[in-house]
Amino acid sequence: MEDKRSELKKIIMDTRTLPTLPNVISKLNALSDNDKASVQEMARIVSSDQVLSARILRLANSPSYGFYRVSTISNAMILLGVNVVKSLALSSSIFAIMEKNSVGLWEHSLGVGVAANLLARKLGLPECEEIATAALLHDIGKVIVSLKCSEAAKEILGLTNERQIYTMEAEREVIGTDHAEIGGWLAKSWFLPDKLSEPIAFHHDVDKSLNHRIKTSVVHIADVLIKASDFGNSGDRYVPVIQKIAWDTLKLDEQIMTELVAEIEDKLIEVRNFSLEMLGE
Amino acid sequence: MQKIPLMLAKAGMVLARDVFRGDSPVGMPICGKDTVLTDALITRLDQMDIQTVCVEGHPVWEEGERTFDELLQNLDRRFEKSRQEPLNSMLYDIYKAYLAKSMGG
Numbered sequence: 212m213e214d215k216r217s218e219l220k221k222i223i224m225d226t227r228t229l230p231t232l233p234n235v236i237s238k239l240n241a242l243s244d245n246d247k248a249s250v251q252e253m254a255r256i257v258s259s260d261q262v263l264s265a266r267i268l269r270l271a272n273s274p275s276y277g278f279y280r281v282s283t284i285s286n287a288m289i290l291l292g293v294n295v296v297k298s299l300a301l302s303s304s305i306f307a308i309m310e311k312n313s314v315g316l317w318e319h320s321l322g323v324g325v326a327a328n329l330l331a332r333k334l335g336l337p338e339c340e341e342i343a344t345a346a347l348l349h350d351i352g353k354v355i356v357s358l359k360c361s362e363a364a365k366e367i368l369g370l371t372n373e374r375q376i377y378t379m380e381a382e383r384e385v386i387g388t389d390h391a392e393i394g395g396w397l398a399k400s401w402f403l404p405d406k407l408s409e410p411i412a413f414h415h416d417v418d419k420s421l422n423h424r425i426k427t428s429v430v431h432i433a434d435v436l437i438k439a440s441d442f443g444n445s446g447d448r449y450v451p452v453i454q455k456i457a458w459d460t461l462k463l464d465e466q467i468m469t470e471l472v473a474e475i476e477d478k479l480i481e482v483r484n485f486s487l488e489m490l491g492e
Numbered sequence: 493m494q495k496i497p498l499m500l501a502k503a504g505m506v507l508a509r510d511v512f513r514g515d516s517p518v519g520m521p522i523c524g525k526d527t528v529l530t531d532a533l534i535t536r537l538d539q540m541d542i543q544t545v546c547v548e549g550h551p552v553w554e555e556g557e558r559t560f561d562e563l564l565q566n567l568d569r570r571f572e573k574s575r576q577e578p579l580n581s582m583l584y585d586i587y588k589a590y591l592a593k594s595m596g597g
Contacts, residue, residue: 377573439587441566450570453579469586476590480495480546 216387223359223393224400235260236300240402253293254285263300267291270299298344301403315444316354320347322442325482326433326475333471334461336425338406345410346430348398350445352390352411353378355397360386368446378446379415391415417457428457436472442479493594495546498537502551505529509546511537550595560595567591 238256242248258264264284271287272280281287288296302324327346331339357364363386370381382389395412406423410430413420420427431454437443439450493508506528510521522540523533529547537545558566567587574580 375573435583439567439570439583441570448570449573450580450583452574452577453583455579458579465582465586468583469589472586472590476594477493480493 219360219386219388220396223355224396235263236297237402239297239300250285250288250293253296254283254288257284257288257296257300267296267299270295292340294338294340298340302344302347313354313357313444316350316446318443319437319445320350320443321482322437322440322479323347323349323430323433325478326436326471327429329474329478330429330433330436330461330471333467333474334429336429338426341406342410342426342429345407345426346433348407349394349411349414349430349434350390351397352392352394353446355393356382356386356390371446371448375449377449377451389415415451417454417460424456424460428454428460431457432461432463436475440472440476440479442483493546493548494550494552495544496552497544498534498542500552501529501534501537501545501547503529503531503534505551506548507545508548511542511545513540513542560591563591563595564588 235256239253242253242256257267267284267287268281271291281290291299324343324347328339328343331342336342356367366385367378367381370376370385371378374381379389379391391412391414395408398408398411406426409420409423410427413427414430414434417424417427417431434445435451435453438445438447507523507525510525511523512521522542523537527533529545567584571580571584575584
């Protein structure tokens with residue numbers, strides 16, 4: 212089994228066929244790590260990608276932000292903040308990879324992103340945008356499995372239906388690893404920061420997350436909630452067990468969860484319309 | 493809460509969300525949440541070109557829509573493997589109560 216896993220890692224990490232992040236994101240990452248970079252410089256890089264520019268302007272002008280008539284990328288970056296623009300750049304390119312493959316999984320990821328954002332805000336956690344991005348990306352490993360090993364993906368699906376087990380268990384049996392670990396490998400190969408790669412790699416094993424356990428816990432709980440809500444299709448038909456360590460890390464209780472469920476369901480009505488609109492485009 | 497086309501709105505239904513002009517939540521709401529709809533109000537909203545409203549409960553049944561019992565059965569199935577865990581059992585109860593409330597039960 213160990214052979215299979217390392218062989219698979221080789222296949223998955225084969226850089227020639229690995230989905231790459233657009234150039235603009237790596238440049239943006241490099242620039243934003245540098246304190247001296249100005250917003251204007253970053254805006255110039257973003258402007259070189261017309262699809263991304265359009266999305267950023269659309270977001271900055273969207274009613275949920277409440278700004279009016281933002282027409283330049285540098286203004287949008289100042290208003291939204293560099294981190295939001297980075298998250299948006301990252302998630303919109305992930306969506307480009309995901310959308311084509313599986314609408315159900317895309318909806319599930321979108322739902323977990325929304326739930327994680329609401330939970331993080333509710334608890335007053337810092338870096339809500341990063342948490343939401345990690346949540347959007349948490350199942351990216353599943354996309355890679357279906358892209359790179361479509362035969363195995365069918366076998367995994369067959370096994371989950373036949374034996375009524377979790378996708379995770381079927382993956383470990385068929386390919387010797389699971390989508391979370393694969394997502395972690397991918398995040399590493401994209402040089403994403405730990406605060407994104409840890410929640411992706413450990414959203415099913417919160418106790419293994421050492422440096423960003425709070426973020427990982429949020430993504431784990433959000434994943435459980437969206438599966439309970441039956442929004443989108445993650446491939447899993449059963450709600451995972453809530454990990455006690457995540458619950459304790461976030462100091463959750465029944466009242467918080469009751470309020471959160473109502474808030475999430477309320478928001479999902481809008482998300483459903485949004486995702487229908489995106490698909491119609 | 494249910495989002496319905498204005499043409500299916502009836503007097504007596506209660507708004508679950510503020511209504512904004514042009515469906516955009518910026519600016520002043522033209523009709524507040526918790527308002528009880530009347531025929532005159534519905535006509536007025538129609539004249540202002542409002543397409544949809546969110547109302548309390550679940551007053552309109554669309555064809556092919558799942559009933560409360562069906563939703564509950566699906567919920568049971570989703571929690572089949574984890575309901576014996578105390579935290580999941582709590583979450584199950586929360587969702588069950590939410591479904592009951594949103595379906596107007």
